[in-house]
Structure formats: C-alpha cells, structure tokens
Amino acid sequence: MSRPRPATAARIALLAAAIAASGAGLVACQDPAVQAEAQAAAQRQASEAAAELAAADFDAAYAAENWPLAAAQGDVLLARYPDTAAAERIRPLHEDARAKGNAVREDARLAALWAYNVEAVKGGSQLSAAIFSKENVDSDGSGAKPVRLIFRDHPDWGRSSYLVMQAGDFDCYDACRVAVTVDDAAPVRMAANRPDTDEAIAMFIDDEKALWRMIDGAKRLAVEYPVKAGGTRTAEFEVGGLDRTQLPAWN
Known part of the structure; x- marks a missing residue:
C-alpha cells in the first residue's frame, strides 16, 4: 500500500499538532467535561484538515488517471480518516479507481x-x-x-x-x-x-x-x-x- 509522500505526511503532522495545541490551550482552565469535548472537537478538526491534504494527493492521481496510485492513496485516506468529509467525497471515486486499477493490473498480467x-x-x-x-x-x-x-x-x-x-x-x-x-x-x-x-x-x-x-x-x-x-x-x-x-x- 502506498503511503502519503514525505512532504504531505509532514504537513499533516504539523497541521494536526498545531490544531490540537490550539484547542488544548483554549480549554486549559475549563472543567474536565468541557475540556474533553473541546479536545475531541480539536481532534476532529485536525482529522478533517489532514484528510483534505491526503485527498488532494488522491485527486491529483485520479486526474492523471494513475489508477493504481489513486486506489492506494484512497486506501490510506479511508483507513486513517474514515469519518471525514474528504473520505465521504472520494469514496465513490475511490471505488472507480480501484476497479480501473485492477483492470490495469489484469491487462499487464495477461500481456506478460x-x-x-x-x-x-x-x-x-x-x-x-x-x-x-x-x-x-x-x-x-x-x-x-x-x-x-x-x-x-x-x-x-x-x-x-x-x-x-x-x-x-x-x-x-x-x-x-x-x-x-x-x-x-x-x-x-x-x-x-x-x-x-x-x-x-x-x-x-x-x-x-x-x-x-x-x-x-x-x-x-x-x-x-x-x-x-x-x-x-x-x-x-x-x-x-x-x-x-x-x-x-x-x-
């Protein structure tokens, strides 16, 4: 399975850390229940932002009709951020890329x-x-x-x-x-x-x-x-x- 490019992975990590830190700072003085809710909201925001970055790589591979790469990048996004808006958006495209990627591999197998x-x-x-x-x-x-x-x-x-x-x-x-x-x-x-x-x-x-x-x-x-x-x-x-x-x- 392909992984996000190093630059993309770094952007995701930095963005998630920044959002989480910001959320933690805002709730430092609040009671535990409010803190937990705020931290969960911050984590959701971080996941949404990271998923959008991963979706951009998926979109680029899909637009280039690199179906095996698009399928692999979609696999990563859906596994890591399954409940995000980006995951919901790419899900049907991912199925299409997976089917076309399988066809590409089968054509290569038959040709060989x-x-x-x-x-x-x-x-x-x-x-x-x-x-x-x-x-x-x-x-x-x-x-x-x-x-x-x-x-x-x-x-x-x-x-x-x-x-x-x-x-x-x-x-x-x-x-x-x-x-x-x-x-x-x-x-x-x-x-x-x-x-x-x-x-x-x-x-x-x-x-x-x-x-x-x-x-x-x-x-x-x-x-x-x-x-x-x-x-x-x-x-x-x-x-x-x-x-x-x-x-x-x-x-």
Whole structure:
C-alpha cells in the first residue's frame, strides 16, 4: 500500500499538532467535561484538515488517471480518516479507481503471458508469438506438463499455428480434427496434423488464419486434441493479452 509522500505526511503532522495545541490551550482552565469535548472537537478538526491534504494527493492521481496510485492513496485516506468529509467525497471515486486499477493490473498480467521472438533465418526473419497453457496437462501418464501455443511467420514456410507438448504425443499423424472453443462460444471443429518428425512434439492447426481471427478480442482459447495414450486432452490459454502488432503480416 502506498503511503502519503514525505512532504504531505509532514504537513499533516504539523497541521494536526498545531490544531490540537490550539484547542488544548483554549480549554486549559475549563472543567474536565468541557475540556474533553473541546479536545475531541480539536481532534476532529485536525482529522478533517489532514484528510483534505491526503485527498488532494488522491485527486491529483485520479486526474492523471494513475489508477493504481489513486486506489492506494484512497486506501490510506479511508483507513486513517474514515469519518471525514474528504473520505465521504472520494469514496465513490475511490471505488472507480480501484476497479480501473485492477483492470490495469489484469491487462499487464495477461500481456506478460505472451513471449515474442524475432530470429534471423535464411531468407529473412522468423517471427513468433507463444503462450503456455493456463494449467499443465498430463498427456501420457507421466505427470502434468505445460502445453504451448505458437503462431509463427517464417519467410520460407509461411504462417502457421501449432501446439507443442513436452511429453507424450498427439494422435494426429495423418490428420485429425480438434475442438476449438473461444470464450463461451460453441466449439468449432478444425483440421489439424502431426508432422512426421522428431524435432518437436508438435501438432499444427491447419487453418491458422481462422484461428488468429477467432482469438481477436477473446479472453480464453481451449483446444481439445487426441493423444496417443488414448482419449483427448484439453489445453486452455488466456489469450487476451496478445499484442497482434508483433505479427503484422497476420492482421
């Protein structure tokens, strides 16, 4: 949680001390009940003044649309001075900043799931965008392991989309069809194939252009595929953070 800037904290402390001291001086000669009431009033004034200073920092962050900072500063104000006029004023704005701050963090998390690579190859550069499955998948009984989805643009081989496993194998050597689900839409059957090579345990989804279009604006992609161990497995990917500009020829 962020704290008020040192300069702001110092202003708050000095102002509160001055108000409290002033109130104490005024009631020094009065009876205890009156003194207690006056001291409480002085403390309320100090809290209101300190809350207004803290609210100014919140307002600045909110105006700058720095939602995580505004949310953190609002947290501090509401925790320290919950019953002040400033707290009442910023409360709905704080909820808005908190929601937007959470969205900013979620966008950053999703973007970080993708890895992009540019590799010099014969004829130019190979571009790729890759993401690991949300959960590991046990494809052969040896334990759950990551599954990777890759979009690749190669100067000689063209564009392709494929899954890569670390263990087990796809039951798709001649050809097969996989069930592709985007968000809450109905599954779509798509042609796929497993190349007869030992270089990688990979299975290509033949219509890579359609798959690329399908995940545009989507949050979740699930691919159900057959495995040699028997049956099918499903790999799910959180695709919402894809930076489509990384593969410009695909758009």
